[in-house]
Amino acid sequence: MDYIGIDISQAYVDADLPGGVQRLEQTADGHAALLAALPAGAVCVLEATGPYGLRLLAALHQARQPVCVVNPLSVRRFAQSQLRRSKTDRTDARLLSQFGGVFAPALHQPPAVWLSQLQQRQALLDLLLGQRTALRNHGHALRQSPWPDPVSTQALEAELTRLDKQVADLEKSLEQDARAQCGADYERLQTIPGVGPRIALALLLAGPGLRAFPGWRQAVAYAGLCPRHYESGSSVRGRPRLSKLGDGRLRRLLYVGAWSAKTKNPACAALYQRLVARGLAGKQALCAVAARLLRQAWAVVANECAFDPNHHLLIAS
Structure with missing residues (x-):
């Protein structure tokens, strides 16, 4: 099986094709030329490097072209293991081809359109919430001045009013669409003590969706809540710590829910x-x-049942 590494940037892509690395524009015509140049049976290998590869990824899926999306950290460590001393777009494309040939990563499955759109909406909501917090903090600082500027105060209040409405509208639309797409799971998750509407929504929108994880261990690893052990020989015995290699936002929300769950x-x-x-x-x-909460959430969704508070007693008996 041939693996075709594709390095992505904003304006163009570098593809490690059989005749050598070719640079193509990040346009619909460039994507069509890339598809035409791919050999039969080849698998494309891309890094998950943000929004610049999304249109190319959609074009590959639409053409039913097999594609793998790999973790950039894994590729970087692979490059270090090869003692690479240079880094260019061309060498990165070749490196991705080699990475695919050595590790044969799993094929990428396109997400549902509704899931992708709700994840975008959630990201915008988080951004607006951060902006609102920053403006509120600035307003607190203005009120400490013995001579507060009336123009600044008026502009700040108007902006906060606008943000409050936008946040409320986004939260309402997110809840409505989440109920429309996965209302049963949304309700089941909230039967777990410690999981409220905000955490339930974050769980449903996590990665490929909570249902897509094959087991609870994969879900816990995605959130970075699994322990990382550090031991070597007879002298190195580090204390286990959280890996934190995962979705930091989901991890923080579950930690907040853990205060109530405990x-x-x-x-x-x-x-x-x-x-x-x-x-x-x-x-x-x-x-x-927090990890136990995520384990319970996965079980509730996978088994399509409400939370049973006595289930742990049945297991122990």
């Missing part, structure tokens, strides 16, 4: 008390509770 969720409360009794710090125990 008292209201029976299985999580038992886990928290057991870990604290063993000497773990409160924050470490809360991280374990």
Whole structure:
């Protein structure tokens, strides 16, 4: 099987084709020329490097061209293992071809249109929430001045009013569309103590969607809530820590939910008390509770059932 590495930038792509690396424009015509030049049975290899590759990825899927989307960190470590000393767009394209040949990564599955659009809306909502917090903090600073500027104060209040309306509209539309697309899962997730509407929505929009993870371990790893062990020989014994290689936003939301789950969720409360009794710090125990919450969420969605607070007792008996 031939792997064709494609390095992506804003204006063009460099493809490691059989005749050598070719540079094509990031346009519909450039994508069509790339598809025409690909050999039969080839698999394209792209890095997940932000928005510049999305249109090319959509064109490849539309043409039913097999494509892999790989983690840039994995490719970087592979380049280091090859002792590479130079980095250009052309060498990156060749490197991606070699990476595909060595590791044979899994083929990329296109996400549902509704999932992609809701993820974009969620990202915009997070951006607006950050802007609103920054403006509120600036307003607090203005009010401390003995001579507050009336023009600045008026402009700030008007902008905050506009942002409040935009945030409310986006939150409402997100909830409505989430209920329309996966209303049953949205309701089931909220039966878990510690999972509210915001966390439930984040779980449904996580990566390829919570249902797409083959198991709860993959979901926990995606959120970066799995432990990372550091041991070597008989002398190096590092303390296990969270990997944090994953969705930081989902991890933070689950950590917030863990504060409620450690008292209201029976299985999580038992886990928290057991870990604290063993000497773990409160924050470490809360991280374990966050991982347990995600495990429960995956089970609720995978089994299509509401949360059973006594399920952990049935397992223990």
